[in-house]
Amino acid sequence: MSTQPSTDRPDVPSATSDGFVRGLSQFIGGPLGSHATRPDARPGRFWTAPRIIMALTCLILAFSWVQKSPCMSGDWQKNVQYTRFCYTDVLALYYAEGLSDGAVPYVDHQVEYPVVTGYFMGALGLPVHWYGVNHPDINQGSWFYNVNALVLSLFAVITVAVILALRRRRPWDAAIFALSPIILVTATVNWDFLAIGLAAIGLLLWVRKHPIAAGVLLGLGGAAKLWPLFILGPLLIIALRSGRLTPWFQAMAGAVVAWGVANFPVWYWQHEAWLRFFRLNSERPIDWGTLWYIGRYLDGKWSSSGGGPFQWLSDHVPTLNWVTYALFGLACVGLLVLGLLAPQPPRLAQLAFLVVAFFLIFSKVWSQQYVLWLVPLIVLARPKWGAILAWTVAEIGYFAAFYAELIGAGGKPVIPEGTFVLASTLRLVTVAVLCGLVIREIWRPELDVVRQTYGGADPDAGPAEGPDDGWVQRLRSSFGVGAPSPSPVVVPPEPPSVVKV
Template sequence: MSTQPTAGVDDESATRDHPSRSDGFVHGLSQVIGGPLGDHATSLDRPARAEQRFWTVARVVLALVCLTLVLHWVQKSPCHSGAWQNNVQYTRFCYSDVLALYYAEGLNEGKVPYRDHPVEYPVLTGAFMGVLGLPVYYLGRDNPEINQGQWAYNANALVLSALAVATVAVILSLRRRRPWDAALFALSPALLLTATVNWDLLAIGLAAFGVLAWARRKPVVAGVVLGLAGAAKMFPIFILGPILVLGLRSGRVRAALTALGTGLATLVAVNLPVALLYPDGWGRFFELNSTRPIDWGTLWYIGRYLDGRVNLGGPGSMGPFEWLSANVHTLNYLSYALFGLACLGVAVLAVRAPVRPRLAPLAFLVVAAFLLTSKVWSQQFVLWLLPLLVLARPKWGAFLAWQLAEVGYFVAFYGELLGTSTGTPVFPEGVFVLAASLRWVTVLVLCIMIIREVLNPELDAVRKNYPDDPDGGPLDGAKDAPWVARWRRSTPPAERPQEPVPA
């Protein structure tokens, strides 16, 4: 019987990652406190000593994410009462859809989502709103001392926070040899600022469990959970695309198609009853997305602002982005086309890479491409990319630069909201456009860095601790399908990808 560890499965003798040694940014910071961890230093994640101490790496990281979420709740506390006087929701950066839509969606009147009131979100998010919101209504309708909005927000915040903690636990499970990677999520400024702005953590938590199921070689479970995640927010469905492409490259098509098929079937199964029973309420999400104009902070918003400043066509003319703003349906088609081209590019990258790419980098590229080309990029959408980047490229320097840009956008966004509400600009619109541009550029730079590492796998930090792909599940350790070898033989030498240097 072989004593070699299975690819992607952790064992006690595996080499553990120490960020102070492996990450250049952390290594530099460690010089302030005496340098990186030494060979004889006591480490929290040393397997031989893990059972002898309470504060293991996993528990430290879980405690850190709990601290971040508590601080988030405190940061939102000026808005908890719902008595938003003098624009406190903007001046204190505490606005939350969770509280505002408790009233706007009629939950405070006992209205059932979709049946009694159209909902602007996918079905599972609407159900989540009702399951947590309606009991508060029934509890408080005969008890005026209960602040329904505050109770509803706290109930949602508690469950969403639990999902965030569960997401960290999933990352820890996927990265047993790199447990400190999960600290990127746990200490994220974006999580601190946007955790309960909307219900995105519902989809993120489900998507994390879907990836975990795939990594545990359970494609049916992975498809079902990713389908449920897609019924909460759309982006988790995008993860099935890279799974299919990687399945084709590895020749493990059956597992990939199983995950894809069960995912789409689950998505349909969740939506179909609501669509048939309450078509008007269910269709609100699609109607809103098809008619919604250019939203703040997107590529199209930046372009429209520049159109108004450059005015290439002369006085009275309309620039291309201004024209798209007035022709929303054309904008929709253009946005979808650009996203489709980006997905095609990711598929080509997955095939042309010298070794089969890991799942997480490709999933990040697809979701990032959607945001970079979309006409809507809400402030909390940063959370979509957060766990994917942790799994795809766990390097602190670029991560913190991106987070700094996101914090800058968050502050500028609230300044824009306050200026619009009061009619008095807080700062020139160009400041907000600059913040939006920096956010857009930092995400694009992250994509470029990930593409570079896909093409040069020896630069991939995760591959230094794992032989293949710890998230690959049925694909982990698989060789390329025969058609990939035939394609390589048919590729001219000048265009043929170079073999990777072993990590």
């Protein structure tokens, strides 16, 4: 009888490639041995890795609810929403968007969000208002927040379930998401988990080889927040590498139809209300914490007249818009070149993380909750704890500095402006470092721990899986980047998973 460990059993971070976790394991006796009996692998054991991670996710979301509880009454006196770090758009916009008066989104009030988010707000807000009219003793704002927190938490649980389903051989990767302080403090700041959950399901459907359904979910996600539509670009790159473009066209068609169907009622019957989101984003000035904000601050420090290129762009918003579009477009072109010339077809998750990160880096708006977009993508793209924890520290530091800046904007300075700019810079730099690390692993696939687990293959390729198409091989040869990549290694079937999505 062989004494070799089964190749089917899930990856254990302390025993394989995660140096950070392996180092921490020294405090409890060192990494798990190659012949050890895993506690979560015993027959009949209830607390398997996926169930532990799902429970941790629910626990963190419960703590997030508690963390926001000082703001639930809506009585935000003496900047309590900032001093307790409990501000949430969900509660504030219940009143600002007219839901507290029974206003129907887009019909009675021009909501500032894409239509699926507006539909979601109305679907939860109008029943709360109706119930509050008949029960005047309840706090409508608190009820609205709690109902939203419950549904958004469900989307967060769906997201971690998708991560587990996509990484059955690496279930502990999902713990990076489940235990993230970012989830704790930003899960219900806005409605971002609606789009994240839809996009996650879309990715899972792509992997399960349902490209049309995947496109529909990405299209609906894009109608809630724009960024899920960016994932169509990475899907195109991996389809180009394998020459299997039909599934991409199917996904693209599904996304276009779903986005169009979701938008059509508001576009047709409430056109001005539909335009508000696009006009608002076109007219918005440089937002706090962005690359452009940092540059404008440095302009003021380095220029005796207080002027400079960033200040000029701040004063000419239409030009700034085109500059941000151009930089993001160039970054996408660079991603296409990288994707076609890399030694092996890049993994979908790597490309998806990069395209969303590039958008945030060059955007003139980078709201605090946008960080949630990156958390599941980096878990799938590069599940190494060390770099992610460094980025998380920078994000939490920015979160605290941002609230201090908000208090200062009200006339009570808390920190010097330079401190906030430093926190913004650290956030920007750590995201850029993560991008660099992902790019390095695309160019040097032997460093990619996910590929190591899956025998060199991309577990997310779905219907685009396959060796390089002939024209890609010729293109790579013409650039002198080495021999064509080998066909993906056939790996054993996935082990059973308790997570069903």
